Amino acid sequence: MSARTYKWIGTRPNRPDGADKVTGRARFGADFNMPGQLVGKVLRSPHAHALIKSIDTSAAEKLAGVKAVVTAKDFPEQENITVPAGEMQVNLRDVTRNIMAREKVLYDGHAVAAVAATTEAVAKEALALIKVEYEILPHVIDVEAAMKDGAPILHDHLRTEGVEPKPTKATNIAKRIDFAKGDVAAGFRKAEVVVERKFTTQPVHQGYIEPHAALASASEDGQVQVWSTTQGHFQVRGFCSRLLNIETSQIRVTPSEIGGGFGGKTVVYLEPVAIRLSQKSGKPVKMVMTREEVFRASGPTSAGVVEVKIGATRDGRIVAAECMVALQAGAFPGSPVGPACMCSFACYDIDDIKVVGYDVVSNRPKVAAYRAPGAPISCWGVESAIDELAIELGMDPIELRLKNAAKQGTKTHYGPTFNRIGFVETLEAAKSSPHYQTPVKRGFHRGVAAGFWFNVGADSSAAAHVGEDGTVTVISGNPDIGGSRASLAMMAAEELGVDYEKVRPVIADTSSIGFNFVTGGSRVTFATGLAVVNAVKEVVRELKIRAAKIWEVEPEAVVWENGMAKPASTNVGEFEPLSLSQLAAMAGKTGGPINGHAQLNAQGAGPGFGVHIVDLAVDHDTGIVTIDRYTAVQDVGTAIHPSYVEGQMQGGAVQGIGWALNEEYIYNAKGKLDNPGFLDYRIPVASDLPMIETVIVEVPNPSHPYGVRGVGEVPIVPPMAAVGNAIARATGIRFLDLPMSPPRVSAAIDAARPKMAAE
Amino acid sequence: MKEARYTAPETLDEAVALLASANGSGRVLAGGTDLLVQMRAGTAKPGLIVDVKKIPEMTTITEKDGSYRIGAAVSGAVIGEHEGLRKAWPGIVEAVNLIGSTQVQGRASAGGNLCNASPAADSVPAMVAAGAMVTIQGPKGRREIPAEKVNAGPGRTTLAPGEIVVSFTLPVRPRNSGDAYLRLIPRTEMDIAVVGCGVSLTMDGDRCTAARVSLGAVAPTVLLVEDAGKALVGSTLDDGALEAAAAACRAACKPIDDKRGTIVYRTKIAGVLLKRAAAIAAERARSH
The missing domain is CATH 3.30.365.10 (Aldehyde oxidase/xanthine dehydrogenase, molybdopterin binding domain)
Structure with missing residues (x-):
């Protein structure tokens, strides 16, 4: 094109x-070494929520081979100010508490102390010698439970922002945000068909194969070198500078090759700790997380509750849309609820829209960015509801979307008016794709969903x-x-x-x-x-x-x-x-x-739109979903290197399929994570999926000399709803909660059976 | 830090003597696909490791008058390539080959899978359905017990201190017999059974003359479900008989709710897998 x-x-x-x-030959985070380096290990909280009464490190310090021990005392207190961290915003006061717990531990796996020792065995032995006295507090894991009156409070100072008058009571709801366009009540009065549903999603981990790793070397003259696996070495420098009061020019950070990040490596966990241990010990310190640590202590994306209401006229014109999104931020405020709200209805040209979002803390690891942070959560709800609308109206799901598609000149509910965008072209390409043009195989069912991301x-x-x-x-x-x-x-x-x-x-x-x-x-x-x-x-x-x-x-x-x-x-x-x-x-x-x-x-990053098509079968006895064919269609502006564009589209689709079908954190009654590993945290394996087909659409971005739009995030937005929409057509059941795992699908089918027989 | 001592004896007598002398801190190393993982995780801290891969009786497959004997340390890959076993006991072969990945198959063994004593072990229901006898050698000599008698609970066996599982002996296979193993996992590989089901059948025309059914991951140990076998024997594997056997399977389940499945789901799936595994075993019996 x-x-x-x-x-x-x-x-x-x-x-x-x-x-x-x-x-x-490529060197990843754990591949950097220096002569005389020590091994750093972190002691982590076994409790979901507890006050730290005391920490006694004296026995660990006396152990032969231990060269340094640090706790929160070794990190200066930080101001209550918010700074950008990738696509997310973080508060420095919280960041220093996340890398090393201060007054209390807020999730299973929260860092409490760290040691540097001559060997890993000694470091582990030293961790066991650190005595931490906890006062266990009631905890709350689930986002809706955390919002209820009487829920255990994580932060006594937290008051809900964005609410007038400003609340006086401590809460887990950190923020409320509102977006509106037109008059949504008036819009719904014009509606002839209304779909209203409540959807939920579970937190999912970015699932990068390479664990977090860092090597830090602090010299006697104050200069610091860091080698780490990160999506932003300038961000690492910035955080370490602020958290440790070191001027940026004194810190030199070299990024390694990266074994996956997906947003999760835009924050710091190990780097400031490794620097502090190096400063205290006078030796380079290397730290590598285990897989268990990655799951217990590094950022997944939020769990979410999405209440969607969409009204349309019988001819398929959407006249009003409303949405409430509550996202779990983990232990500290700062979920991607903003983008979740903004992306919700961004695909559609609707006159009257109202969106409300809540940022909610709970006793889980602080969330980090994950591919189009927030968008997949709200779009799971919205795109499922749009599909239900298509079924109600008896319309083809692509035609319904075409009839309401945002285009150049469409004013979004969050403010900007779209410049040249390619959603219509993407829908048309999906409609004429070999996949959509081929009838669905016997025993299989087809789902379609769209997705949007701003790109920055x-x-x-x-x-x-x-x-x-x-x-x-x-x-x-x-x-x-x-x-x-x-x-x-x-x-x-x-x-x-x-x-x-x-x-x-x-x-x-x-x-x-x-x-x-x-x-x-x-x-x-x-x-x-x-x-x-x-x-x-x-x-x-x-x-x-x-x-x-x-x-x-x-x-x-x-x-x-x-x-x-x-x-x-x-x-x-x-x-x-x-x-x-x-x-x-x-x-x-x-x-x-x-x-x-x-x-x-x-300036002028071109927004991206994607449409995904999936054919799948549901085993009605076991609830197992088998994907037979999957196509990702996307406007990428211009594909500079089409193979890597296709790779992004395929990778996003696969991560979304995992989110849809199997990925979830399982916490026990004590708030301890029960599945901190790839065996029981089930990302898809290669044999689960067919080749993901791709259709590249090129509507050049006028703000780039070669027409580039961002590519990597859009493809994780549509998959959950595409899969859910196909399952709805296969079973007659609208799934509202992720993941659509075999036990859940099986239970829903069994629950629907007597009803179906009675009908 | 205490280091583990590693030994690799070449005879069973030597291995048994070493293990018996370790005062309970000894562990047998076959493929190591469970033991080494447990040691890394810190859940196993053996003082002595007795590698049994140099003991010929434990690393070979032999056949005598139609009865196969599989050394306990024979790897899954070797079992998977054995023509005779693949023909006579396809259910056992597919069950052993489901353990881990291709790489893991190069090391993992049926003996290790049994002695790890996981209720979800894939090879065990197939061995139990097949009526495999397990040869055990210890300080007091040799004994043979049915495969279903080796496990006592999750991570626990009935083996006495110093005892080693040496081999599995499979019965002589009558004509028109077939076996099958199915497991349910949410993915298509690299996973642990939510439920496993082994079925071994002998057919006479359309009629089933012998049947053994076994379930994994639905109780503290792998179960031999005798009532399910009885429901199939004498039938033509018609819907009524299959439903009766499925009901017997569901009744035998004593599962737990955990990260891999719920009580309700596991119980239901036990019946589903019985029907599907019986159909495959019957098809194999007819063409055998």
């Missing part, structure tokens, strides 16, 4: 990080260095979680008119490139891509100046075409074109090295 023709954009070259990854821009810095042989290094500062290095190199090659193989992208540490916001919000190919393009433009500008110098003409008389400087016209004179390598070789005589750099706050 893209009108321009490109040499590199839209092709599928090998990724620059591929060889090292498939041969095992934000701060990026990049540089392009021309080597003496005319090859180019592209330097950026965003950890590559989805093939972004390849995309950046391709855009640089396209802009410069040279071969992709002549451009080598690297990710620089925090001291070697300017600030970059985290890899999150599907922003890197868009925003950092923009910075790379601008840096290369500066290189081109410089190259033209050098050619002009050699030819003794004005720089304006030189053009850059296909990797060469040429005279702008015959009027300029007869000159042989100068290639990049020729100009590089002469750089010393024409003004020195040729480099470009750029920094920006990228």
Whole structure:
């Protein structure tokens, strides 16, 4: 669909990080080591909610081989201020309490103390010697239970924000937010059909295969180096600077290759603790979480309650929509309830909308970002309700969505008016896809759902260095979680008119490139891509100046075409074109090295829309759902490297399917997590799924030179409802609660049986 | 920190003597796919590890007059590649091969699966349905007991100190016999049975002349459900007989609610799997 023709954009070259990854040479978080390093381990709370009466570390400190012990006393108190953490907001006062519990422990697995010792065995032995006296408090896990009067209160200082008059009583509801467009009561009066349902979701973990890991080395002169697996090494630097009162220039953070993040590696857990242990012991300290620690103490996404009401006329025009979203934030305020509310009805052009959101704390690990944070939760409710509406109206689910689709000029309920978006094109592509055009197989049933994500821009810095042989290094500062290095190199090659193989992208540490916001919000190919393009433009500008110098003409008389400087016209004179390598070789005589750099706050991230189609069968005796065919359709703006775009669409779909069918945290009566491992926390395995088919739609983003929109988050938004909608059509039962696991599906079918027989 | 001592004797007598001398702190290492995981998790802290993979009797499969003897430490992969077993006991082979992943199959053994004493062990219901006899050697010599008598509860066996499970002996297979094992897991692999069901049948034409049914993960130990077998014997495996056997399975269940399943769901699935496993076993019996 893209009108321009490109040499590199839209092709599928090998990724620059591929060889090292498939041969095992790539270094991930746990692969960094320093001479003399110690092993750091964390003591974690066995209780869901308890006051810390005392901590006695003296026996641990005396154990041979123990070099340092830290508790909350070793971390300065923080102000009550909120700062961005990836796509989420966090309060520093809470962050320091999350990395090391202070007055109380707030969830099973909450860090209480940490030790650095010469070996892991000694470190573990030392943890066992730390005596913590707890006063166990009543706890609350479930989001609705936490909202009730009389629920155990996590934070005595918490009052609900966004409510007038400001409440005086302590609560677990940290915030209420309201969005409105038009007059929803008037809208519903026009409705001829109304669907009203209450849906719930369970928290799900990002499920990155690589656990959190960090190595920190604090020198005697105050300088600190950190190597860690993160989606944002500048974010790590920022947090460590604030939490430990170290100037940012004193901290140098180098990101490792990353074994999955999905939003969960935009916060800090180990890094400040490792630095503090290193400062106290005088040795480098390495910390690697176990899988159990990852599940008990690192951020999943929220559980949610979503009450949806949608009204339409008989001809399928949605006239009013209302939604209440309550999201569990974990132990500290800050769930993604904002985006959940904003994304709820963003796919549709509806005159009258009202959305209310609540941010609720409970005794679970603090949530972290997870792919399109919040959106999958509200969209599970909304897209299920839209499907029910389609059934009520006897309309094809894609036609119903087409009839109400948001388009350029549609004003959203959260404020902005859409610029050029591609939801209609995406729905049309879904409708004409091979999948939707093929009749459903006997015994199988089809579900469809849509999804939206804003995508973000934000701060990026990049540089392009021309080597003496005319090859180019592209330097950026965003950890590559989805093939972004390849995309950046391709855009640089396209802009410069040279071969992709002549451009080598690297990710620089925090001291070697300017600030970059985290890899999150599907922003890197868009925003950092923009910075790379601008840096290369500066290189081109410089190259033209050098050619002009050699030819003794004005720089304006030189053009850059296909990797060469040429005279702008015959009027300029007869000159042989100068290639990049020729100009590089002469750089010393024409003004020195040729480099470009750029920094920006990228505006105009193009929103993304996706439509997913699934065919599945339900085993009515066991409740097991078998997915036979799955297609993800998405407007990606322009697919710079289509393979990695498809990979994002497939990965998001698969994570969403896991969320839909099996993933859940199981807490026992004492609030202790019962399934902290991949055996019983069931993400899908390869044999569970068919190949995920993809249809790339390209409606270029006008705010990017190559039309890029973010890709990675949209595909996790539709799957839950797509699967639920297919199950509803297979069983006649509308599932309201996730996961739709075999015992639940089986129980619902059994419960419906006598009713069906009676009908 | 106490380190475990590792030994790899080449004879059973030696292994038994070592184990008996360890004062209860000894553990047998076959494939290690349970033991090493438990040691890493800190739930097992053996003082002595007795690796039995150098003992020929425990690592070989032999056949004598139609009766197979499977060494307790034979890996799942070796069992899966054994033509004779695959033909005579496809249910046992599929059950053993369901343990873990392809990589785990290179190490995991039926003996280890039995002695780990998980009620959800996949190979055990198939062995029980097959009527496997287990040879045990200890300080007091050798004995043979039925497979269903080895486990005493989750993580507990009836083995005396120093005793080692040596091998499984499968009965001579009559003509027109077949067995099958089915388990329910929420995923398609890499999971632990929510319910497992083994069925072994002999058919005479359309009529079932012998049947043994076993259930896993529905009680503290794997169960031999004699009433379910009785409900099938003499029938043509018609719907009535299958429902009676399923009812017997449901009645035998004494499950718990846990992270892997509920009492209601496990009880229901026991009946569902019985019907499905019986159909597969019958089909195999007819074509055997």
